[in-house]
Amino acid sequence: MKLHSKVKGEGQPLIILHGFLGMGDNWKTLANSYAKEGFEVHLVDQRNHGRSPHDEAFSYDLLAEDLKQYLEEKSIDSASIMGHSMGGKTAMRFATMFPDQVNKLIVVDIAPKYYAPHHQQILDGLTKISEAELSSRSDADELLANYISEKPIRQFLLKNLYWKTQEVLNLRLNLKALKQNIEEVGKGLPQNAKYSGETLFIKGGKSNYIKESDKSDIASHFENFKIKSIENAGHWIHAEKRKEFFSLSLDWLKS
Incomplete structure (x- = not known):
C-alpha cells in the first residue's frame, strides 16, 4: 500500500x-x-x-x-x-x-x-456527519457537539473534513473499515x-x-x-x- x-x-x-x-x-x-x-x-x-x-x-x-x-x-x-x-x-x-x-x-x-474499544461515541458522531452531507464546518461542529462536548477534540476530528463536491463536505477517513476493525485497534x-x-x-x-x-x-x-x-x-x-x-x-x- x-x-x-x-x-x-x-x-x-x-x-x-x-x-x-x-x-x-x-x-x-x-x-x-x-x-x-x-x-x-x-x-x-x-x-x-x-x-x-x-x-x-x-x-x-x-x-x-x-x-x-x-x-x-x-x-x-x-x-x-x-x-x-x-x-x-x-x-x-x-x-x-x-x-x-x-x-x-x-x-x-x-x-x-x-485496550477495550472506547471510541464508540466519537464514531457515532462521525457516522452522523458522513450521513448528513453537510455544507459548512460550523454545521458539522454543531452536529458533533451532540456527541463530544470538548471543543479541542471536535476540532481535531473535524480536520478530517474535505470538500467532496463544491457544496458538500465529507470525511477522508474510511469510517466503515475502522468501525469494523475497532477490536484490532485495541489489540x-x-x-x-x-x-x-x-x-x-x-x-x-x-x-x-x-x-x-x-x-x-x-x-x-x-x-x-x-x-x-x-x-x-x-x-x-x-x-x-x-x-x-x-x-x-x-x-x-x-x-
Missing part, C-alpha cells in the same frame, strides 16, 4: 505516526521544529486515514508492513520512529518485526497491552514480540493510558526502555504541552 506523506527538512529520517482518527498533518507544527534541528521528518498518513488508501483489512502487522514498504519507496535504510496512541502501537510492532530499521523509538501515551503486541533497542515512552501525567502496573508488561517486550511523564498533560500530550514534549523528545532523539 502506497502511503501518503508530507516530508519536511533534511537530515536524519524521523517518521511520525498519528493516532486513531488522526492524520500526519496533526503534527505539522512539531515537524517544522524537528526539521530545524536537522531531521528529515516524514508525516505519514496510515491506511484508512488522511490521504492514504482505503482498505477493508486493518491490523498492526499490516500497518507495520505498510511502513516497511514506505521506507523502501523512500530508500530509507533506517529511521527514528515516533508514534502516538494507535501510531505508537504501529511503531512498537514495526520495531519488533524490523528492528534493524529503527534508530530510536518513541512511543507516546500508549502501552503494548490490549496488544503479540506475546513473543520483543525489541532490544532504545525506547522512550512519554506519558501524560493526567492520562491513564500508561499505568504503573503496565511497567512489567512493557519490560516483557522492551529490554531497553525509559518512561517519562509530562505533568498536567492528558492523552494529547504533544498538542497540550508542545514545548515540554518537543524538548523531551528532541533530547532523546539526539542522545
Whole structure:
C-alpha cells in the first residue's frame, strides 16, 4: 500500500505516526521544529486515514508492513520512529518485526497491552456527519457537539473534513473499515514480540493510558526502555504541552 506523506527538512529520517482518527498533518507544527534541528521528518498518513488508501483489512502487522514498504519507496535504510496512541502501537510492532530499521523509538501515551474499544461515541458522531452531507464546518461542529462536548477534540476530528463536491463536505477517513476493525485497534503486541533497542515512552501525567502496573508488561517486550511523564498533560500530550514534549523528545532523539 502506497502511503501518503508530507516530508519536511533534511537530515536524519524521523517518521511520525498519528493516532486513531488522526492524520500526519496533526503534527505539522512539531515537524517544522524537528526539521530545524536537522531531521528529515516524514508525516505519514496510515491506511484508512488522511490521504492514504482505503482498505477493508486493518491490523498492526499490516500497518507495520505498510511502513516497511514506505521506507523502501523512500530508500530509507533506517529511521527514528515516533508514534502516538494507535501510531505508537504501529511503531512498537514495526520495531519488533524490523528492528534493524529503527534508530530510536518513541512511543507516546500508549502501552503494548490490549485496550477495550472506547471510541464508540466519537464514531457515532462521525457516522452522523458522513450521513448528513453537510455544507459548512460550523454545521458539522454543531452536529458533533451532540456527541463530544470538548471543543479541542471536535476540532481535531473535524480536520478530517474535505470538500467532496463544491457544496458538500465529507470525511477522508474510511469510517466503515475502522468501525469494523475497532477490536484490532485495541489489540496488544503479540506475546513473543520483543525489541532490544532504545525506547522512550512519554506519558501524560493526567492520562491513564500508561499505568504503573503496565511497567512489567512493557519490560516483557522492551529490554531497553525509559518512561517519562509530562505533568498536567492528558492523552494529547504533544498538542497540550508542545514545548515540554518537543524538548523531551528532541533530547532523546539526539542522545
